[in-house]
Amino acid sequence: MTMPADGPADGPDNLGSALMLRLATGRERLRALAAEAAERPERSVHEFRKELRRLRSVVRLLRGSVEAEPLAAAEAELRGAFRATNALRDGDVLRALLRSTGIGKSNRRVLRRTFAVVGAVPGTSHAVDGENADSAAPVLACAAADAAATLAALEALCGQGVPLNGIALALEQRAQKARRAWRRTGRDGLDPDIHDWRKRVKEVRHSLEWLAEVGLVRPRASRAWARLAKRLGGVTDLLILLERVDALPAEHRRALRRCRKDLRRRVARRTRRLVREYGALMEAGAPAPVLPEAGAPAD
Structure with missing residues (x-):
């Protein structure tokens, strides 16, 4: 950048x-x-x-x-x-x-049945259906x-x-953090790394969206980041669901062994795909914000 x-x-x-x-x-x-x-x-x-x-x-x-x-x-x-x-x-x-x-349809069916029996979100006082x-x-x-x-x-x-250069430097630092989280995810694939990658991607996305609103980057600059954030959200949703399942009483966890294993496979498969597909975006980073020229065409 x-x-x-x-x-x-x-x-x-x-x-x-x-x-x-x-x-x-x-x-x-x-x-x-x-x-x-x-x-x-x-x-x-x-x-x-x-x-x-x-x-x-x-x-x-x-x-x-x-x-x-x-x-x-x-x-x-x-x-x-x-x-x-x-x-x-x-x-x-x-x-x-x-x-x-x-x-997955079968996972959804067994999980809904299990949580209906439990009746509340594990670790909280909030009812699932309230x-x-x-x-x-x-x-x-x-x-x-x-x-x-x-x-x-x-x-x-x-x-x-x-100063515009201060904004540009802060944006580049956000993109660097996203790049480091992507590399950790690709190397280790640990749950905290995936969550952190999504968090960093969303930070860059929201920053670029605001910069586009005020004309300092082109609107299309944030779109790839927005797509990645959405797809990473699908992965972290599975991780959150696994956390909820792991917080269930032992008898329910044992009954959900196959479901947990399948959810974990889905996480690993989707994560590998995103690490591969979005490598170029992570390496390129975020575009530098610049003052628009008079008469410059919009996206």
Whole structure:
């Protein structure tokens, strides 16, 4: 990736103002989703967490470009908000996994029967077939409020200007982390490596999507990363399901030996395929953001 030339920070009417707008929009989006949680808890929690991921990706682009202390505070608040919503997703995630065609028809049948007997997500108090309406609204409201203050402080810093070369360097560092996770996955194929690879790919994807919105990369730059993130999501879904199965009482785990073995084979096969198919993308990394030329054609 070729870095843009060093130069003065863009003024508040350029990159800094675009970042201010994104952070402000994100704050309002989190508040709106928290307000909807009582009526639509599952969708609100899902969208709330997606918005947190996107905001974290944008905030991480600011490393090295703004003061470290408020940036670290914003990152910590966003991580805390995400962790606060983890339990709300347990039942919803398991229901979605048990509806998935990617686990195989016979596996789906036996797993749904088993979890219907167990009646709850292992390790939590959330029923597999229940909505978390009562708990979702206050949790999201608290998480949105906690994130809002630090994001507002970060907006003020962005208003002082943000250098494009700093954004480019942060993006390249994100791509390098994705490349390292890809190599570890190809070499060892361990579950934590697969999860980490997906996480890093999603960070690059969300960063590129925002950079495309403000015209600093072409829209197509994020598409391959988005496709890979989606396909990796199918693999990590299987891993999450395996974790849920492994948390079942011993008698249920024994009855699901064949199912667990088949799910593990599916994980290994899909992972090998993705490591091979997306090697060129991982080696190439992310494109450098550049200021658009006047009259330049869009994708």
